[in-house]
Amino acid sequence: MEKALVVGASGGMGYSVVKELSSRGISVTAFARTRDKLEKLFGNDPNVTIYAGDLFKVEDLEEAAQGVDVIFQAxxxxxxxxxxxxxxxxxxxxxxxKKHSAKVAFVDNIYAYGRSTGTTVNERTPKNPHTKKGKLRLQVEELIKTSKVPALIAHFPDFYGPNAESSLLNYTLVNVIKNKKASYVGDQSIAREFIYTPDGAKAIVELSLNEEAYGQNWNIPAQEVISGEEIIKTIRDITDYQKGVSTVSKKMIQFLGIFNPQMREAVEMYYLNEEPVVLNGEKYEKLIGPIPHTCYREGLMKTMEYMKKQA
Structure with missing residues (x-):
């Protein structure tokens, strides 16, 4: 791969994918809607070309994709x-x-798997989504597979990391950084997965460089589960944060949904906080090798350091 396009480059995983590609000397076009944010994130990187465009204008995408080998959809x-x-x-x-004869690497979530099976899920686990959003993600997968475009689909758990501003853990960390009372979404006693975005970026870039990876789905786990209680204890261990951390319950989100359409839509995905879906990464390890893994202590420390610099 000599040149790549990263769509959604100003988001959590998109940002880390751009950084990972650039670190390997690959020329990257970073595509997102807001030029100012792109300039702030990548303006000093000689390997990165900035393109501010609209995903719903095909002409913008086609112009940005000229000469690229792989399009990363993040x-x-x-x-x-x-x-x-x-x-x-x-x-x-x-x-x-299709127009540019490019391959595609899709950053996907776990919604299409549906409810937890009680064990880790692998790529052979039947997808049986019970939510509206899970069914839409499965439709996206079917669209990709019938398109005849060489594509790989990488399933990730929830993100955290540099620039992952829309993540559940960011919701907690943003107030920790301000030394204000924070909140954690979900039962703090339940263990679940959160993947550090630079690890996820390394994994999907490695897949994109392997011809055998295309035409398949890949699970990219975090390698460890962790409870909210353990996250909060880790935060306290690496900072001087002593404020209380409350729990955001399903009922609270339902109440907020009366006034906020985003919260209203988020309610149906709350089950992931109660019945976590945990990914099995054996297939990736057989083809590529060990899944990149940063322990939660180090990942949280680096994430908060990044957030402090941006504040």
């Missing part, structure tokens, strides 16, 4: 827009890849 849109726009966005990316 963009997301608000939950409230998924039903109307998610498949349109994905179709635009697929059509752009």
């Amino acid at each position: 963009a997301n849109i608000p939950y409230s827009e998924w039903e109307m726009k998610l498949l349109v966005m994905m179709s635009n990316i697929i059509e752009t890849a």
